[in-house]
Amino acid sequence: MPLEEIGWLRRGACRSSDPDLFFPLAPTPLQEARAKAVCARCQVIEECRAYALRSGESEGIWGGLTPEERRRSRFPSGWRRPAAS
């Protein structure tokens, strides 16, 4: 990823956090809640979320959203047309 595209990360509240909190090997509800609490006080949450959605980041917490929440945001239920019969 080009540095100019993620330069805002330098101002991220997660900069001083344990990376495992945002990219755990085995996510748990507690870990996700703790990561989201960091994101909630982040000054670049909008940039981070927009980047993750635009780039299709498939791992980790970005912009206060889990991978599943980002997938649902990109592809809301009912987006797919039924297959022709």
Ligand code: SF4
């Ligand atoms: S929104 Fe969350 S993941 Fe993104 S830079 Fe801020 S703290 Fe880090």
